[in-house]
Amino acid sequence: MPRVIGYADPLSVAPGEPIRFMVGTLDGPRRYRAEVVRLVCGDTGPGGPGLKTVRLPTSIEGEHDGTPQLIDAGSYAIVEHPEAFGALGRFTLQAFIQPTLVPVRPSPRRQVVMGTWAEDRGSGFALMLDETGALAFLIGAAPVSTGTPLTARRWYHVAASIDLAAGTVTLRQTPLADHAPSLEQPVAITTAIRAAPGPAGDFFIGAARKAVEDGRLRTTWHFNGKIDRPSLLAGEHPIGLWDFAADVATDRVTDRSPNHLHGRTVNAPKRAVTGHNWDGSEMDWRRAPHQYGAIHFHDDDLYDAGWRPTLTMTVPTDARSGVYALRLEADGGPEFWVVFYVRPPRGGPRARAAFLASTATYLCYSNYRMRMRPGPAELFIGALPIVDTTDLLLMHHPELGASTYDTHSDGSGVCHVSRLRPIVNVRPTGRLWNLFLDLCLLDWLEAHEQRYDVITDDDLHTEGLPLLDGYSVVLTGCHPEYVSREMMEALAAYLGRGGRLMYMGGNGFYWRVSYPRAHPGMIEMRRAEDGTRAWVESVGEYYHGSTGEYGGLWRRQGRAPNTLVGVGFVAQGFDRSSYYRRTAASRDPRARFIFDGVQDEVLGDFGVAWGGAAGLELDAFNPALGSPPWALVVASSEDHSNAFQLVNEEINVSFAGADGRFSPAVRADMVFYEHPGGGAVFSTGSIAYVGSLAHKGYDNNISRLTLNVLRRFLDPAPFAMP
Amino acid sequence: MFAIDPRRTDLALEFKRRPFGPHSPELQAVLNVLRGSLHCQNLLLVCTRPHAEWMLAEKQPDGRPPRLRPDLTFTSLEAAEWHAFRVRWEAVTGQALPALDRE
Structure with a gap:
């Protein structure tokens, strides 16, 4: 397998314009070789013309030191107002949820609905599903669980009411009536807790903080499924009432509470999805936004790997238009091709024929x-x-x-x-x-x-x-x-x-x-x-x-x-x-x-x-x-x-x-x-x-x-x- | 449901001679059964030398990598197809195919 990989930005570039390559090695640091080539023909084998490339001399050609670059896959929403979540004494977390992977396979793990839990600090709190898929609340070392796993692809109302002074948490998981027959009954438990949330942290919906590595936030315990109308209340007063039906076309998450604790989504979870109250009377999310108040999160969503640029160059002004690639090689492994496209000069001469790359x-x-x-x-x-x-x-x-x-x-x-x-x-x-x-x-x-x-x-x-x-x-x-x-x-x-x-x-x-x-x-x-x-x-x-x-x-x-x-x-x-x-x-x-x-x-x-x-x-x-x-x-x-x-x-x-x-x-x-x-x-x-x-x-x-x-x-x- | 008649080795020979179709309706019925049988459908070829060598692998559930079979490498796609056919034939019918090489 290749030992060095990467991607380019932008995808299409004109002569005289800059392009950046984000390159990372696999399985530890290693030297790698880079070369820019124009692609003329692929490796068709003996039955065809075979691989044809034309080298483009550039400033980045040669050997380089490479290091791994991390990818934090999995989508979530984050509210970056830690000050709002640090002094909670009596509060309630609640949402409608439709889990879609219960338990997580092949290795069961926790799935966070929302909270401030930070794995690296061992502090915060989280409403979540435990390894079995039962509703749980985590504060301190061990979670409290209802012990009753939820069923995948059914809607529930879930809530955790915490009273730190009294040292109790009440968990409620309530299956919603829908069109599929079910024998499930509501579950409610109240149990003692003996921990404080610890230092204030950002509020996550659909994941928890894992650590900060290489200057970048890493997350864990991603939720698979839909979350609808998550909210946080202190007593009767709303701290956050997040409305996923707002700003659907963006990465914004709108808080309808007076606190305006707006957030943003990361890794482009699926929006414009049916919520807990969708009744089939409307198919267009724009016409019934109140029925589309959910976001579907996945533990493998990925939008922007966010790698730091490692090689940059300016496309030579005399480079002809074509399909190009940064050819990467390390340790004798297979080549890795980072394909990009050189378009004709802007405002300059053009050929009479254009190939429209798909x-x-x-x-x-x-x-x-x-x-x-x-x-x-x-x-x-x-x-x-x-x-x-x-x-x-x-x-x-x-x-x-x-x-x-x-x-x-x-x-x-x-x-x-x-x-x-x-x-x-x-x-x-x-x-x-x-x-x-x-x-x-x-x-x-x-x-x-x-x-x-x-x-x-x-x-x-x-x-x-x-x-x-x-x-x-x-x-x-x-x-x-x-x-x-x-x-x-x-x-x-x-x-x-x-x-x-x-x-x-x-x-x-x-x-x-x-x-x-x-x-x-x-x-x-x-x-x-x-x-x-x-x-x-x-x-x-x-x-x-x-x-x-x-x-x-x-x-x-x-x-x-x-x-x-x-x-x-x-x-x-x-x-x-x-x-x-x-x-x-x-x-x-x-x-x-x-x-x-x-x-x-x-x-x-x-x-x-x-x-x-x-x-x-x-x-x-x-x-x-x-x-x-x-x-x-x-x-x-x-x-x-x-x-x-x-x-x-x-x-x-x-x-x-x-x-x-x-x-x-x-x-x-x-x-x-x-x-x-x-x-x-x-x-x-x-x-x-x-x-x-x-x-x-x-x-x-x-x-x-x-x-x-x-x-x-x-x-x-x-x-x-x- | 259609069941493969293990005596119909003529259909196996047809496949060996022309693994990439078109096939007779009877051979296609056999292939539908062999390729659709749950216990032997998840085969995969991994090209280990471009245009020259392929290794058999078995696909795994839950996003896990395929299980490679270094003991089963082939220098032609036809040979790989024939191997998969023979293995499946025996798994589905309970009878190994006899040698058909001289036919």
Whole structure:
């Protein structure tokens, strides 16, 4: 496994601008080597061009001393007003809670609902669940417990009333009536305590202070589950009445008491979630905020690793636009790649073609653990899952966080992912997927001496249409699956102004994502309602907390990918790729330019992506979903394996024969259409397509027809509408 | 429920010859059972030398790292698939597959 890891900020940088790298070593201090390279092609192995990098001489190249940097994963809220919590004599802590992991596995531990407990000082107090999952109160050495474990995913009202003068605490755990039958009864106990809270400390909701190490706060005993309306009262007087339904889109925690003991969340717990009183009458948190007064905390949430910068440099002014990486090596271990993007100079000359790096998708897949966790993945892959030793790093370092394909330790879906942490799987090695596979396209552009700029989803989201101005052609990557509204609208506007778009992949423009303003570098996505989902979003939580947008498939929001690129996702399988066969429409004079010099009827029965150009994830033409009726389907794939199954949004009533051996709907359609704005769209409809471009020294029918399209799209002559 | 007939070694041979599909409907039914059986579904390959060597591993619950099997390394994905097939066949049917190499 790698012994040195890191991340970059910013993600996309122009020549002449600074970039910082946060580098840390694993298992103790050690020397490491750093080098900046431009990535041209990934390590495709003997069946393809193989790894190609171009060294970029920089001031940070060379050997460095490295030390470990800590990550304090786990979300919580903190109220940094210790003076307010130091002189409590008779007080009550109470909240509605819905624990989601009882007990914690594999090692049972405490889970703090709220309090000032500081593990390093052995002082403070905490209302919590003990190792068995029973409500407990901690002050002094040993906690007092009800002895009755709570049930996961049920709502309770919990309270601890403390009278230090009398030396008593009363604990109450009261199951709330909900729609599931239950035999649980309220539990209340009063018992003696003989300790004082000790020095005042910050107030935590969902965790406790562990220590301060290396100048940074570390936390422990994170709560898994929802906390709603936590409050602290001294006698009858409120000290803090925290309202999680306020400021949902931010990291702020609002105190409704006269004391204004406002706090903040750390590590981006999930907000805009149903509270204890949600009755199903409203699905949008903005329309019934009183029913959305909870926050869902997880012990593995992570927003910003917060590492100190260790290497900084200014991108040389003559650096060409491209995909770059800081290549890190230590002790002969595998390389670790910190990928970043050099965009064209701001206000400077541009190429005529732009590669739009799918950075939103790369991030949604970042630190993907799913293949390494138990489950029936092999049944939809159609083969044994494969990882490498760099992927294994994730299973030894859970603090690195997960992808939107994974679930938290309590089983709930991961809907926040951040680039402000080391990411193990955006690299030119490992699984031939996303960036690795996209590099096949860049390598092909280089082989044909086609000049290109690299821009990113993040740039497009922030800057919109002006980022695309001046480009004759925009080429997507092989799998631009995750798209924000701003990105979608910019691409549509680009086409409306005569732009040409080459959609070089499959399952694109599928899920809606948002970029939370309060958390730069993070993406929010909710797997709502429908679609091919690694997990299912909780009912009532389909609306994004950061923007209020309705999450889920663009297809379910009137903007199916077909409306933009003429095709949309229909099937997936991962055991073997297939080929396309030309259609009669490929002889249409409008498509003649595409097949100039291509005599073959069968296209792409070769390639590094599992042996064919049509594979992995497939898109098909469908006017009912918005594919332009005048579009030409110039080729369609066939002969897919049993592993390829129609996706569930294509199936209303389950039926047999929905796999690639039986269903003609399992196919990729290669589509061309002229856009009313004067431009045009070419779509491959297959993730595997770009893996065929380099076959036979870049001289093959897929390469030839793609080059034909690119050259015509670079030609300013407008396309006439049919 | 569909049960694998251990006499159908012809289906095992079909898999050995073409592990990555497409498969006949009968072989696919066998694969669905083998890959879906709870007691042997959590296999994983860890690439130990890019494009050259893979080690079998077993996925573990509760976020724990996979258990590596250094004694089971393969120089082709086809060989790894065949090993997993044979192990599962015996686990599910209770009968080891006979040698099919010369067929």
